[in-house]
Amino acid sequence: xxxxxxxxxxxxLKFLNKHKWRIILPLSFSLFYLALPRYTxxxxxxxxxxxxxxxxxxxxxxxxxxxxxxEQVLSDESLKNLILKYDxxxxxxxxxxxxxVLVEKLRNSVxxxxxxxxxxxxxxxxxxxxxxxxxxxxxxxxxxxxQFEKNPDIHIxxxxxxxxxxxxxxxxVFFGALLQGFVMLVIPLILLWEIPNMFYSPKTxxxxxxxxxxxxxNELTDAKMRKQPLKAFxxxxxxxxxxxxxxxxxxxxxxxxxFVRKFAK
Amino acid sequence: xxxxxxEFPKLSRKEFSILQLLISNGEMFGLEMVKESEGELxxxxxxxxxxxMGDKGYIESREEPRELPEIGIPRREYSATGLGERVxxxxxxxxxxxxxxxxxxxxx
Numbered sequence: 560x561x562x563x564x565x566x567x568x569x570x571x572l573k574f575l576n577k578h579k580w581r582i583i584l585p586l587s588f589s590l591f592y593l594a595l596p597r598y599t600x601x602x603x604x605x606x607x608x609x610x611x612x613x614x615x616x617x618x619x620x621x622x623x624x625x626x627x628x629x630e631q632v633l634s635d636e637s638l639k640n641l642i643l644k645y646d647x648x649x650x651x652x653x654x655x656x657x658x659x660v661l662v663e664k665l666r667n668s669v670x671x672x673x674x675x676x677x678x679x680x681x682x683x684x685x686x687x688x689x690x691x692x693x694x695x696x697x698x699x700x701x702x703x704x705x706q707f708e709k710n711p712d713i714h715i716x717x718x719x720x721x722x723x724x725x726x727x728x729x730x731x732v733f734f735g736a737l738l739q740g741f742v743m744l745v746i747p748l749i750l751l752w753e754i755p756n757m758f759y760s761p762k763t764x765x766x767x768x769x770x771x772x773x774x775x776x777n778e779l780t781d782a783k784m785r786k787q788p789l790k791a792f793x794x795x796x797x798x799x800x801x802x803x804x805x806x807x808x809x810x811x812x813x814x815x816x817x818f819v820r821k822f823a824k
Numbered sequence: 825x826x827x828x829x830x831e832f833p834k835l836s837r838k839e840f841s842i843l844q845l846l847i848s849n850g851e852m853f854g855l856e857m858v859k860e861s862e863g864e865l866x867x868x869x870x871x872x873x874x875x876x877m878g879d880k881g882y883i884e885s886r887e888e889p890r891e892l893p894e895i896g897i898p899r900r901e902y903s904a905t906g907l908g909e910r911v912x913x914x915x916x917x918x919x920x921x922x923x924x925x926x927x928x929x930x931x932x
Contacts, residue, residue: 766875766885766900773897774855774867780896797867804868813872 843912846904882908
């Protein structure tokens with residue numbers, strides 16, 4: 560009975576029914592990825608020897624001095640000024656969220672630390688925001704830097720690197736790239752094989768697409784039997800393009816190109 | 825029935841290569857032709873060209889014979905028809921004629 564039902568379905572519904580999980584899963588992953596919180600992060604790197612006026616300070620003294628400056632920069636008063644100057648947390652302020660809550664929020668978003676040994680002689684200021692304008696973040700980073708500069712114990716000669724944006728956390732980027740790759744590779748491949756069934760005549764399927772699928776299958780099986788995964792991957796890519804080329808050639812656009820070519824001759 | 829064709833059956837480069845391969849090697853699979861042509865024929869376009877040639881009557885094809893039930897899609901074997909061979913020979917002669925006239929007229 561079940562077979563009879565599937566036979567009566569129109570091709571596109573049959574295809575969707577057959578491959579539903581292959582479509583639903585990558586789409587769900589993609590939606591999950593899009594729903595992940597995104598951060599804007601600004602990083603400023605400063606040379607440590609230029610950062611501290613006295614270059615003869617011991618490591619412990621340097622860390623102590625750095626902590627003191629950091630406290631001044633992240634003081635309630637300093638952060639309140641920054642919130643007002645850059646019109647930060649506008650929605651929250653309009654909703655009458657307490658000032659000390661916003662100050663705390665900003666303090667949690669700003670991370671200032673001395674680089675570890677790998678980044679010798681470099682200090683970093685990290686500023687992270689949810690859904691914040693990146694120009695705002697750039698200005699804010701500069702402001703925090705200026706506050707460091709104002710301190711009489713600090714002398715900044717130059718920035719080691721220009722401030723740069725990391726719009727999305729690196730791990731999220733990696734996760735997203737994996738998912739997008741999965742979506743790009745899996746869905747089109749399945750769709751490709753089904754396109755001729757939906758749009759082309761039985762004769763075209765028999766004479767053009769079935770032989771192409773047959774070659775694809777034979778070459779792929781051969782590569783797999785020889786245990787050549789890279790070759791198999793290359794075959795998949797190569798035949799995907801060949802399949803697309805055949806689809807285009809057999810489309811009305813392909814017919815038009817053929818007609819123009821004949822006419823030109 | 826009048827079999828005369830008023831229009832000269834000019835072959836495209838791809839069609840010419842396909843007929844050349846089929847006439848010299850006999851029956852061939854599409855993939856074999858792609859490999860033998862050394863880049864002249866492509867995987868993505870050969871079957872479209874073969875279908876058009878089949879419609880014109882230059883070639884014919886059949887599914888490869890299988891004795892035992894095998895997994896996978898059967899391949900197609902192609903061969904040139906009598907018309908295809910005549911068109912191929914005509915094109916070669918036309919080319920020779922054209923080249924000879926060029927030499928005679930001093931263009932070569």
